[in-house]
Amino acid sequence: MIRARYAIALPLALFGAANVCAQSTTYKCVDQEGRPTYTNVKEEMSGKRCNVVSREVSVVPVSPLVAKPPRSAPRALAERVDANTQRSRDDTRRKILQEELDAAEKRLAESKQRLAQQDATRRADDRIDPQKAQAQLRADRDEVERQEQNVASLKRELSNLR
Numbered sequence: 001m002i003r004a005r006y007a008i009a010l011p012l013a014l015f016g017a018a019n020v021c022a023q024s025t026t027y028k029c030v031d032q033e034g035r036p037t038y039t040n041v042k043e044e045m046s047g048k049r050c051n052v053v054s055r056e057v058s059v060v061p062v063s064p065l066v067a068k069p070p071r072s073a074p075r076a077l078a079e080r081v082d083a084n085t086q087r088s089r090d091d092t093r094r095k096i097l098q099e100e101l102d103a104a105e106k107r108l109a110e111s112k113q114r115l116a117q118q119d120a121t122r123r124a125d126d127r128i129d130p131q132k133a134q135a136q137l138r139a140d141r142d143e144v145e146r147q148e149q150n151v152a153s154l155k156r157e158l159s160n161l162r
Contacts, residue, residue, distance in 0.1 A: 028053045094161050101154040108147035115140040 011098065027049035029037045039045065081089075118140050 013143060026053045027051065046064045046104060090161060094158065097158050097161070099152065101158065104150045104154055108144070108151055111140065111144045115144050 006102060007110040026038055026040050027045055027050040029045050031037065031048050037044070037048070089113075118137055
């Protein structure tokens with residue numbers, strides 16, 4: 001019975017002692033470069049302006065392996081582009097998109113033509129190798145669908161410019 005009491009009392013006593021040690025006077029010290037440091041160690045306060053912050057605050061030291069992030073330079077404001085330059089850029093973009101649209105429409109027409117030819121010759125191929133014919137037909141349909149999506153995307157992009 002007595003040992004059980006000590007087994008419970010000893011950890012509680014140690015916890016209380018640790019808690020008392022953690023509650024010490026904390027100082028805010030500012031170094032010559034104006035950076036604040038919080039400490040409770042008198043040796044770290046030499047050569048700095050220090051003031052008492054609190055007498056009952058727990059302070060956890062920072063690991064020396066953690067590097068401070070570099071101070072970043074102030075961001076430069078984005079320069080405004082004059083209207084003529086922007087109009088020129090928009091015209092160039094419109095021209096490029098139109099060229100891409102023309103090429104995509106040409107590929108779409110070719111894909112549709114290939115699908116139509118495949119569909120016309122399908123009956124003869126079905127008798128020889130139906131799985132191969134179906135796979136080719138599926139690939140041609142997928143290509144037509146992909147080209148239709150490309151054309152639609154380019155048209156949508158062009159309409160956003162106008």
